[in-house]
Amino acid sequence: MPRRPRRESRAQEPGEAPSDADGGAGEAKREPIWTTERQGVDTFILYARRAGQAEDRRTGLVFQRRGFASWVLTEIRLPEL
Numbered sequence: 001m002p003r004r005p006r007r008e009s010r011a012q013e014p015g016e017a018p019s020d021a022d023g024g025a026g027e028a029k030r031e032p033i034w035t036t037e038r039q040g041v042d043t044f045i046l047y048a049r050r051a052g053q054a055e056d057r058r059t060g061l062v063f064q065r066r067g068f069a070s071w072v073l074t075e076i077r078l079p080e081l
Helices: 026-029
Strands: 033-039 044-051 059-066 071-075
Touching: none
Parallel strands: none
Antiparallel strands: 033 044, 044 059, 059 071
């Protein structure tokens, strides 16, 4: 099996924006902002949105407790088009 070429990396200076050959300088903008919401003791909602995006454009993942410590993804809430 052929080997993959190694990606060279260097230490990041404090305060320096992350970047790589794939255009990673904009990667920080793409990372989601996560917020949470609890509805009672058995429902937990995890919301994700991009920086600069309105609150009503966020995506929600709804988890419900099953049993003592098991959580199940029961719903995915997508923003309206």
